[in-house]
Amino acid sequence: MRYINLVKNLSNWWLHFAVKFGLTEANPVIFRTRGEVEIEVPRRLMHEFKEVFFEDAYLTGMKAHLPARPIIVDVGANAGFFSLFAASSFPGATIYACEPVPANFKQLMRNKERNGKQAIFCLPMAVCSYDGEVFLNFELEGNFTTAATIMGNGEGADKGLMVPCCTLATLFHAHGIKNCNLLKLDCEGAEFDILYSCSPEFFSRIERIAMEVHEGSREKHNMQALKSFLVSCGFVVRHRRHVLWAWSSTLS
Template sequence: MGDHGTKEDFFSCFVDDVYGLTKLAPQPRTILDIGANVGFFSLAARGIFPEAQIHAYEPNPRVLDALHANSLAGGFQFYPEAVGAAAGWVSMIDQSDSNQAQTSALGSADQGGIAQVDLATAIERLGGQVDLLKMDCEGAEWDIFKAVDAWHGVRELRMEYHLTNGRTVADVRHALNALSFDITRQIDQQGFGLVWATHTR
């Protein structure tokens, strides 16, 4: 993979540390990467947290060969699945850089869909507790926010948000506050942004 988006992800994870991996304390034991693309975040996390259990999710078939190779190099587990509030099936809208591909819900697998697991299942696969959730899923976060009970199993959140369907920055803050997260850092850009947040339980 060598598209512009992949290069952006490399710099974001390894050079700029936009997800604040070097600032986390205590060190996470379980890390969930939703919207892994080719796996640069999971690779960066492995370099800083060599003992952590890391699971990466990515539904886009176009990047899976690269993700597989990086998972072997980084010693993390990957799932070629989307994550949502509920299990189901999705298709990919992949017309630009790979890191901008989006999922669209399907009614059934008969339409040639890609499997989606619910957030609770992704957390359960890590033992029921996620110390760090990184999420960059091009708008699918709004569906994942609906899995209210599952979010109790997340301690730290680092995410890129997307203001799809007329949503606002205030909607982002409201959604996270409703899930009992305190926002500790927020960078707003045109139509998207970055949030760090901590669960207040």
């Protein structure tokens, strides 16, 4: 299925095999989708790229299909791979991509600039349970990172920097988002506080959620508690391993 998705999603799919077997030294690698979107992929982020374009990690378990011109909020956008996948799959989409890590955000902007026709709005900020600033923990020496967290856990928790942050409600208000067709979350454990801080009324504005769940030691920071919470807010929920999908019961 991975290679079927590769051929289905990318027009220059053969370039993956050139990279895999050492037939090209290109870095970054420029892939092109069948939806005429270009993706600049540093080799350091090849795994994250494949998660989206080979495995369709965020949409594969979503029962309720997206409309042709969806409003999408991408929290933890990294270099923009899911945002670009969505833009390729839904050319009429409007996408708000939030990424607080400076190196990742720079790559996100490079990918946006390659695709000027797509309505992707890049926001250099974290989303959390309050408005203001939050300490983002990650290795400053690294170029890109996929493990930045605002949870302050583990070894090296003092490494990082302060970044601007806001709640989902503030984000929606600031950008006039009245209805979100898909909320995608990949934010290294912050998904619990982000969602638990939202009111039941606010969730009526979100039709679908797709997220990676990073379980922690805090109370209710686990898959079962999160599923129960979303069900109580009117969602139908399913999960596979660490990925959770939810959609409003009104769509079922």
